[in-house]
Structures are given as structure tokens and as C-alpha cells.
Amino acid sequence: MELKVKDMDIATGDVQVVILNKKDAQEMDLHPMDRLVVKRNGKKTMAILDIAESKKAVPPGSIGFFEEVLDALKAHHGDKVRIEIADKPESVTYLRKKLDGAHLSPKELKIIVQDIVDNKLTDVELTSFVISSYTRGMNMKEVAALTVAMAETGDTLKFKKYPIVDVHSIGGVPGNRTTMLIVPILVAAGCIVPKTSSRAITSPAGTADTMEVLCPVSMSMNKLKKIIDEVGGFIIWGGAVNLAPADDKIIRVEHPLSIDAEGQMLASIMAKKASVGATHLLMEIPIGRGTKVTSTKQAKHLRRHFGELGTALKIKIKTIITDGSQPIGQGIGSVLEARDVIWALKCHECAPQDLVKKSLWMAGILLEFVGKARNGQGYKMANRLLTTGAAYGAMTRIVEAQGGKMPDPDKLKPAPKSYVFKSEKAGVLQCLDNIAISKSARLAGAPIDPDAGIYLHKHCGESVKKGESILTIYARSAHKLSYAIQTLRKMNGIVVK
Amino acid sequence: MELKVKDMDIATGDVQVVILNKKDAQEMDLHPMDRLVVKRNGKKTMAILDIAESKKAVPPGSIGFFEEVLDALKAHHGDKVRIEIADKPESVTYLRKKLDGAHLSPKELKIIVQDIVDNKLTDVELTSFVISSYTRGMNMKEVAALTVAMAETGDTLKFKKYPIVDVHSIGGVPGNRTTMLIVPILVAAGCIVPKTSSRAITSPAGTADTMEVLCPVSMSMNKLKKIIDEVGGFIIWGGAVNLAPADDKIIRVEHPLSIDAEGQMLASIMAKKASVGATHLLMEIPIGRGTKVTSTKQAKHLRRHFGELGTALKIKIKTIITDGSQPIGQGIGSVLEARDVIWALKCHECAPQDLVKKSLWMAGILLEFVGKARNGQGYKMANRLLTTGAAYGAMTRIVEAQGGKMPDPDKLKPAPKSYVFKSEKAGVLQCLDNIAISKSARLAGAPIDPDAGIYLHKHCGESVKKGESILTIYARSAHKLSYAIQTLRKMNGIVVK
Numbered sequence: 001m002e003l004k005v006k007d008m009d010i011a012t013g014d015v016q017v018v019i020l021n022k023k024d025a026q027e028m029d030l031h032p033m034d035r036l037v038v039k040r041n042g043k044k045t046m047a048i049l050d051i052a053e054s055k056k057a058v059p060p061g062s063i064g065f066f067e068e069v070l071d072a073l074k075a076h077h078g079d080k081v082r083i084e085i086a087d088k089p090e091s092v093t094y095l096r097k098k099l100d101g102a103h104l105s106p107k108e109l110k111i112i113v114q115d116i117v118d119n120k121l122t123d124v125e126l127t128s129f130v131i132s133s134y135t136r137g138m139n140m141k142e143v144a145a146l147t148v149a150m151a152e153t154g155d156t157l158k159f160k161k162y163p164i165v166d167v168h169s170i171g172g173v174p175g176n177r178t179t180m181l182i183v184p185i186l187v188a189a190g191c192i193v194p195k196t197s198s199r200a201i202t203s204p205a206g207t208a209d210t211m212e213v214l215c216p217v218s219m220s221m222n223k224l225k226k227i228i229d230e231v232g233g234f235i236i237w238g239g240a241v242n243l244a245p246a247d248d249k250i251i252r253v254e255h256p257l258s259i260d261a262e263g264q265m266l267a268s269i270m271a272k273k274a275s276v277g278a279t280h281l282l283m284e285i286p287i288g289r290g291t292k293v294t295s296t297k298q299a300k301h302l303r304r305h306f307g308e309l310g311t312a313l314k315i316k317i318k319t320i321i322t323d324g325s326q327p328i329g330q331g332i333g334s335v336l337e338a339r340d341v342i343w344a345l346k347c348h349e350c351a352p353q354d355l356v357k358k359s360l361w362m363a364g365i366l367l368e369f370v371g372k373a374r375n376g377q378g379y380k381m382a383n384r385l386l387t388t389g390a391a392y393g394a395m396t397r398i399v400e401a402q403g404g405k406m407p408d409p410d411k412l413k414p415a416p417k418s419y420v421f422k423s424e425k426a427g428v429l430q431c432l433d434n435i436a437i438s439k440s441a442r443l444a445g446a447p448i449d450p451d452a453g454i455y456l457h458k459h460c461g462e463s464v465k466k467g468e469s470i471l472t473i474y475a476r477s478a479h480k481l482s483y484a485i486q487t488l489r490k491m492n493g494i495v496v497k
Numbered sequence: 498m499e500l501k502v503k504d505m506d507i508a509t510g511d512v513q514v515v516i517l518n519k520k521d522a523q524e525m526d527l528h529p530m531d532r533l534v535v536k537r538n539g540k541k542t543m544a545i546l547d548i549a550e551s552k553k554a555v556p557p558g559s560i561g562f563f564e565e566v567l568d569a570l571k572a573h574h575g576d577k578v579r580i581e582i583a584d585k586p587e588s589v590t591y592l593r594k595k596l597d598g599a600h601l602s603p604k605e606l607k608i609i610v611q612d613i614v615d616n617k618l619t620d621v622e623l624t625s626f627v628i629s630s631y632t633r634g635m636n637m638k639e640v641a642a643l644t645v646a647m648a649e650t651g652d653t654l655k656f657k658k659y660p661i662v663d664v665h666s667i668g669g670v671p672g673n674r675t676t677m678l679i680v681p682i683l684v685a686a687g688c689i690v691p692k693t694s695s696r697a698i699t700s701p702a703g704t705a706d707t708m709e710v711l712c713p714v715s716m717s718m719n720k721l722k723k724i725i726d727e728v729g730g731f732i733i734w735g736g737a738v739n740l741a742p743a744d745d746k747i748i749r750v751e752h753p754l755s756i757d758a759e760g761q762m763l764a765s766i767m768a769k770k771a772s773v774g775a776t777h778l779l780m781e782i783p784i785g786r787g788t789k790v791t792s793t794k795q796a797k798h799l800r801r802h803f804g805e806l807g808t809a810l811k812i813k814i815k816t817i818i819t820d821g822s823q824p825i826g827q828g829i830g831s832v833l834e835a836r837d838v839i840w841a842l843k844c845h846e847c848a849p850q851d852l853v854k855k856s857l858w859m860a861g862i863l864l865e866f867v868g869k870a871r872n873g874q875g876y877k878m879a880n881r882l883l884t885t886g887a888a889y890g891a892m893t894r895i896v897e898a899q900g901g902k903m904p905d906p907d908k909l910k911p912a913p914k915s916y917v918f919k920s921e922k923a924g925v926l927q928c929l930d931n932i933a934i935s936k937s938a939r940l941a942g943a944p945i946d947p948d949a950g951i952y953l954h955k956h957c958g959e960s961v962k963k964g965e966s967i968l969t970i971y972a973r974s975a976h977k978l979s980y981a982i983q984t985l986r987k988m989n990g991i992v993v994k
Contacts, residue, residue: 010505010516010561011554012547019507027945033753050509057508057564064507067554088753096755099632124750127624135596135632253621256530256585258593448524 215404333453712901830950
């Protein structure tokens with residue numbers, strides 16, 4: 001059937017969509033979400049059908065094109081095109097298998113993941129895969145195959161170097177910027193550290209947001225390879241590179257349903273490690289209020305699965321379970337966290353000691369793990385690399401290679417409006433609640449305003465005098481500041497006893 | 498945040514959708530499929546967010562409105578509106594519960610079904626409900642609650658009459674137009690028969706398509722009530738009335754995944770029976786090649802579940818398992834089937850005896866079931882109502898009440914192009930394959946061309962001479978005819994041995 005193109009002036013950003021009037025669709029026995037082959041002048045593309053009820057949207061005899069379809073066919077408003085019903089992609093057969101509880105082979109999972117990446121699945125199909133993987137469950141063989149498929153269907157970095165080290169924290173603890181100390185320490189020790197990080201999703205800042213205070217965090221794969229050759233490491237935003245692109249598309253479906261499918265979480269994390277060619281990975285699982293993992297039992301269960309997956313992927317993994325009961329470091333929010341990191345790298349007196357110690361401990365584990373330090377000597381070696389300025393030097397090279405310049409930490413100023421929470425009584429600071437602190441910092445403006453956030457003067461367990469400062473909130477406007485203050489109060493984020 | 502409305506000139510037909518530019522969405526920390534409250538001049542509505550990557554589709558500072566949103570807010574291109582993030586509807590909590598394997602209460606299912614009907618769920622959410630109901634399974638309590646919820650969230654017919662009789666066949670057998678004989682026989686016996694039927698989906702004709710040859714099959718609820726009062730029965734297209742509207746929305750998701758969730762199938766059928774207030778239901782499960790149910794074991798399993806569901810819904814159900822190995826009647830295709838039915842009602846010599854006998858048997862069962870006939874006397878009573886012309890009279894009143902006129906069957910002409918399949922040898926007709934016959938009739942033009950289809954001169958088990966006619970295919974064009982012939986040959990639809 002020949003149809004006239006109507007430019008709908010709308011884009012999905014991924015799936016190709018065409019629209020037919022209900023009358024035409026009925027006549028051709030077509031249904032919403034059917035796949036069509038659309039042909040024009042020898043060009044053809046596949047699109048998903050939507051149905052317009054009204055003549056106004058798409059009149060009979062016309063076919064509405066979303067931007068992606070116009071581009072694919074280099075078509076314009078008014079052009080004539082022909083359509084045919086297309087077969088469902090092979091992957092739909094495998095979705096069905098999973099739906100009925102079968103285990104999928106690596107080949108089948110690869111075909112599904114490739115179609116996810118190529119936007120060939122409708123929302124209904126993609127959701128069915130995500131949900132049935134969740135409700136039917138995946139065994140470790142499937143998780144490993146899914147991980148490999150996710151890595152292989154994206155860009156990958158391949159270095160003929162050894163060891164290639166990575167570090168990952170299952171988030172939830174504000175501050176916790178250990179990565180920005182561990183990476184330069186390891187680079188200073190001669191390791192290759194291609195670190196991709198996330199931006200804040202529900203937290204006041206992600207490692208990528210904090211790193212962005214110092215330098216750009218989005219760059220091409222070629223640039224990244226060059227940086228590794230020149231300085232041995234980088235810290236970039238994972239979203240800027242096309243590593244394991246299926247992951248974002250799966251998360252887009254999981255997010256509105258708050259699904260936390262363990263298999264997909266494991267695959268999501270490990271696919272990115274496989275994409276950068278990691279040989280050694282230190283995995284941190286913090287446990288505390290507001291963290292992703294909330295019990296030791298769950299953490300140990302995850303540790304076992306990470307281990308199994310590591311074996312399947314030939315990545316050596318060490319998993320540590322850490323105390324996530326309170327924020328780590330003093331600054332919370334991109335600028336305040338970046339200042340903490342630079343103070344720490346400069347061994348400045350303002351450096352937050354909890355952050356420094358935790359980072360040295362983790363870096364030490366990795367140094368022993370990759371064989372750079374003898375057993376029991378890792379912490380000492382990490383400490384030496386820090387105190388001699390070697391780590392600061394490595395970070396400076398990384399920041400400059402990424403196109404930035406190490407700032408004077410004293411010039412990293414927090415936002416102008418501030419409010420100091422003072423203790424109403426003398427006692428011991430019992431609790432700095434992760435959830436309340438995060439929420440308050442976000443209401444103060446983080447992560448959109450990089451200089452907004454919270455600065456902790458005290459940590460839990462420290463004694464406080466009456467009237468002594470516990471924390472300061474920084475915001476760009478009085479309005480945001482007031483929201484942040486009220487929320488921290490309402491949520492009882494600070495407890496002194 | 499204040500935004501300028503852009504009329505996207507596009508409609509979904511159901512869900513309200515608004516579009517923001519990616520930049521605005523990031524700034525407001527909004528994600529695709531988030532729910533927004535959109536406000537204008539004291540009016541407000543809830544919409545699902547989509548994100549535009551390009552400025553061309555929706556520039557920053559603007560918000561793209563689909564038609565449904567424009568209508569809801571009575572807004573126009575260029576108007577100013579405000580948005581807020583909305584809470585997820587309560588039903589999403591219950592979707593999550595099902596996802597995690599819990600059983601849902603009648604109240605929870607009602608809230609989900611109401612939101613499905615009100616288009617408040619995204620495709621991802623709706624799919625998650627359908628898939629997890631399928632993979633987690635539903636117990637009979639849930640199926641009963643789902644059925645009630647589906648009936649209650651649509652229009653319902655309530656008659657203070659008794660008995661209200663319904664008949665249903667789990668499709669797959671071409672021809673099988675028993676309903677159009679059973680309904681007038683029962684009406685002639687004084688039963689109330691509010692029969693809603695389907696159109697062809699994968700078959701050459703549905704009861705609604707065949708009935709439409711005689712009279713309109715779409716009318717208002719008020720008209721339907723009037724028809725019941727006046728003549729006691731009707732045969733209409735279920736799609737024209739708003740009975741159990743959740744069903745179509747669920748099928749829209751099941752269809753592309755070829756899901757056949759038993760619980761939802763049971764609920765889908767029974768909700769419509771509950772909607773019309775049926776007190777007695779005869780359920781036919783034909784078994785044969787190409788039928789929906791293919792084994793006696795599966796049929797018996799379904800029969801048990803229909804029974805349980807009937808008890809829960811207070812509908813008396815009798816289930817019969819029938820021979821679906823070959824087409825019933827001689828005509829296949831709307832006009833040819835309508836002609837069979839009228840010949841049968843007129844006791845004409847051309848009436849297909851298999852169709853007549855099966856209809857009398859089923860009508861007889863129902864007459865005994867509702868107490869109109871004594872045990873063992875049902876068939877005889879049905880036969881008397883047919884042969885005396887009482888059923889023909891009832892059908893005439895029904896057709897006229899629906900706005901049609903009983904045609905002279907000889908004036909119901911099949912399509913002009915025809916081809917006669919003749920036996921290549923003498924023997925016994927072993928097989929008329931349902932799937933091949935259906936496919937061939939559809940390629941000949943059914944159900945879009947009501948006069949296209951197939952007329953059977955012989956049924957299985959009859960002996961044929963060499964050169965004797967087995968069937969005739971009718972089509973409107975030589976092209977369609979040739980397709981139909983080739984397919985029937987290729988599929989070996991006719992076997993003489």
C-alpha cells in the first residue's frame with residue numbers, strides 16, 4: 001500500500017515509530033506495536049506501528065513518521081512510501097522462552113541484548129524480558145552470559161597492559177569519595193586504572209560530578225586510550241561513553257517499577273568492568289541506613305555471586321563489606337567533596353581523616369591484590385605514595401590529561417548562603433543519618449548547583465559541647481537553604497545524646 | 498516551573514503524554530515515564546513524561562502536549578502551564594507486590610484494573626502486571642476478583658429477569674455459527690439472551706461479522722436494554738459496548754508477546770458474561786487442529802476452572818467438549834455463513850445438517866439447564882422451536898430490533914470470482930484442515946470482503962467420486978482467488994484417501 005508521509009515533528013530518541021490512521025490499520029489488519037518494513041526509493045527501515053484515532057493526527061492514506069524514521073529513509077513530508085508487515089525479530093522468540101521459565105543460552109541472550117541496544121524491541125517486549133528475568137530468575141551462567149553480551153554490544157577498551165585495576169562501591173553513603181584517592185595512588189604505583197563513574201542519581205553527588213569540578217569527564221574512546229597510554233588512568237563519567245549501552249535501556253524500565261533484580265544488577269556493574277578490560281576489581285559493599293545493601297547476610301550473598309561472576313568473566317574480584325552507617329569525609333556535594341579530595345592528596349591539615357584512612361586501606365588491599373605490595377605492606381605503600389606527593393602528582397597528570405587544571409583547594413568555595421547546625425546540648429554525636437543528610441544536601445541544590453551541599457564538622461562518636469558546630473549547609477538561595485534546614489530538622493538527621 | 502505549550506498534533510488514543518526537552522528534564526531531575534501534574538488556570542491533569550532529545554521536537558522552556566492533554570486542560574499552543582512531579586498511583590504498589598510473588602486482594606486488583614481502564618498506567622507498568630500475573634500465576638480467588646473488577650469497571654446490563662442465558666465457544670473452528678441458531682431458539686423459548694460476540698481476529702469471520710450481514714451490530718446500552726425488553730435477545734459486537742474495557746487493554750500487551758495467561762483468559766471471557774448479568778452459561782470447548790484448546794486434558798482442566806469461577810461469580814456454567822476436527826456448516830466467510838444460518842432457520846433443503854444438529858443439541862442442553870425443558874427433552878423442544886418457525890420468527894424480531902431486515906437467503910450472493918476444488922480421485926474425504934481452510938478464506942478476502950470465503954460441498958468422512966466438487970473458493974479479484982487457491986494446495990488442506 002502506498003502512503004503519504006506526514007512529518008510528526010517528534011522524536012523518541014530511540015525506537016523508530018510510524019503512525020497510521022485507525023481506518024487504514026483495520027483495513028490492513030494491523031495492530032499497535034506491529035512491526036512494519038517501510039520502503040522508499042530502494043531504502044528501507046523497520047518501525048513500530050502506533051495507531052491514530054483521529055484524522056487530525058494522521059488522516060487515512062497518510063503515515064506519520066517520527067524523526068528517526070525520516071532520518072533513516074532520508075524522507076520528507078509529502079513523500080510516498082510503501083509498507084509491509086515485518087517478521088518479529090528472532091529475539092522475541094527468546095523473550096517468550098524466558099517468559100515461560102526456560103534458561104537462555106549465551107547466544108540467545110546476546111541476540112536479545114543486541115536488539116535492546118539497536119532499539120528493535122517495543123516497551124512491552126523489553127519490559128517482558130526485564131520482568132520475566134526478575135520473576136523467573138536467572139542462574140549464574142545466564143548472568144555471566146548477559147554480562148558478556150552487555151559488554152560486547154557496546155564499545156570496549158582493550159589495553160595490552162597488566163594489571164588493569166578497577167574499584168566499585170555499591171552506593172548509598174554520602175561523601176564516600178575514596179575512588180578519587182585510590183585511583184591516583186594506584187596510578188602512582190604503576191597500575192592501569194580506567195575508571196568510569198556515575199553521576200548522582202538519588203545522592204548529592206556522584207564521583208563523576210565531583211571529578212567534573214576539576215576537569216571535563218566526557219571524552220571520546222580514542223582520547224581515553226591516549227590518556228591511558230600517557231598517564232595510566234582516568235576518572236570519567238560512564239554515561240559519556242558507549243560502554244554496555246543495554247544497561248541504561250534496561251534501567252529505564254526497572255526505574256519506574258523500582259525493580260532491583262539481582263541478576264541484572266550484577267550484570268550491569270560487571271559489564272562495565274569487562275568493557276574496560278579490568279583484570280582486578282575491588283568491590284565495596286557498605287552497610288548502613290540508606291545504603292543499597294542493608295544486611296550482612298545480603299552482602300555476603302552478593303559477595304559470593306560477585307566471586308562466581310568474576311570467575312566466569314576472568315576478572316579477579318575482592319569484595320569488602322564496610323561500615324556505611326554515616327557519611328565519609330567532611331564535604332557533601334561536588335565542590336565540597338572535591339576540596340576534601342585535594343586536601344587529602346596534599347596531606348593538608350583540613351583533610352578528612354576518615355576518608356584518608358579508608359582510601360589508604362582500600363588502595364592497600366588493591367596493591368597487595370595486584371602484587372605491587374607484599375602481603376601486609378599495602379597500607380604502608382599506599383600511605384607512602386600519598387605522603388610523598390606521588391598520588392597528588394598522578395592526579396594532577398590525570399586532571400590535565402582530561403583537559404583540566406588542579407585548583408587551589410582554598411579557591412573551591414561553597415555556595416554563598418549558609419547555616420550552621422549547632423548542638424543544643426553537650427554529649428556524644430550519636431547519629432548523622434545518611435538519608436536525611438542526602439535529602440537535605442539535595443534540597444540545598446546538589447548536584448545541580450555543584451557548590452551546594454553540607455560540610456560536617458563532626459562525625460558520629462565524637463563528643464560535642466553545647467553550642468558547638470556540627471555541620472554547615474550551603475545553598476545558592478535563601479529559599480533552598482531554608483528547605484534544606486527544615487528537612488534535616490524534620491527528619492531528625494542529627495542526634496546528640 | 499512555567500512552560501509554554503507546544504501542540505504536538507498527535508494522540509495516543511489513551512494515555513496522556515507530555516514531552517520536555519532533555520535539558521529541562523535534567524535540570525528538574527525528571528525521567529522518562531515520570532508522572533507529572535500539569536496545571537493551567539485552575540485546571541489540572543496527570544500526564545506521563547517523555548523526553549525529547551532535539552530542540553526541534555520540543556525546545557527548552559516548552560512542553561509538548563499530546564491531544565489528550567490539550568483536551569483535558571482545554572489548552573492551546575502557546576499557553577503557559579506549570580508542572581509538578583506527581584506521586585505514582587496506588588496501583589503501582591500492588592503491581593510491585595504481584596511482581597514479588599504476592600497474591601493480591603480483590604480491593605488491590607480492583608484498584609489496578611480501574612487504573613488500567615483510566616489509562617493511568619504506562620506501558621511498562623501495564624506490561625509488568627500482565628507478565629507477573631503470568632509468570633507468578635494467579636489463584637482462583639484472584640482470577641474471580643479480577644473478573645469482577647473487569648466487569649465492574651465497565652458498563653453493565655442489569656435486567657430484573659430470569660433466566661439470562663449466554664453461550665460461548667473457545668474459538669478456532671471455521672464456520673461454527675451455532676450461536677446464531679441457539680440465540681433465537683432460546684429467545685423463542687422465553688429466555689433472555691443478551692449475546693455479545695467478537696469479530697474475526699485470526700479467523701475468516703466472527704459471529705459479529707456474520708450478524709452484521711443481517712443488521713447493525715453496534716448500538717448504545719440504552720438501545721440494548723430496550724431490545725431486551727421488546728424482543729428478549731440480541732447478537733451484537735462486544736467491541737461496540739464498553740463491557741469490561743480493561744480486557745482490550747490487557748490483550749493489547751498480551752498480543753505482541755503471544756501470551757496466553759490462563760487466569761487472564763478466564764477473566765476476560767467471564768467478565769463479559771458477568772457484565773451482561775448472565776445466570777446460565779453454556780461453554781463450548783472444541784478440540785481439533787487449529788483450535789485454541791488442543792487436548793482433552795487441557796479442556797478438562799479448563800472446564801474445572803470455569804466451574805470454580807462460575808461458583809465464585811454465581812453464574813451456573815455447563816461446559817461441553819466438542820469435536821473441532823473440521824469446519825462446521827458449509828459456508829465460511831460472513832455472507833456464506835449468514836446464508837447457512839438463514840437456510841437453517843427456514844428449514845431449507847440447503848441448510849447444513851451438521852450445523853443444525855450441533856445447534857439443536859447445544860440449545861437443548863441450555864433449555865434443560867434453565868428448566869425450560871425436562872431432562873432428556875431439550876433437543877426435542879429445540880427442534881420443535883426450529884421446525885415450527887418460532888426460532889425464525891425470533892431471529893426476525895431480533896434483526897429488526899437491531900435495525901436490519903431478514904434477507905432472502907438466495908440474494909446473499911458470494912463474491913464473483915470462484916474456483917471449484919474437485920477430487921482428483923475416488924475415495925473418502927479424510928481431512929478438511931481448519932488452519933488451511935481459514936488461511937485460504939482469509940486470503941480470498943474474508944473478513945474484510947464479507948462475500949469472500951469458502952463453500953464446502955463435502956465434509957470429512959463422506960465418499961467422493963473422481964472429479965466431484967469438494968469446495969468452492971469465492972473472492973472479489975482473480976488475484977485474491979489465486980492466492981487462496983495456491984495456499985490451500987500448498988498446505989494440503991484437503992485429503993482424499
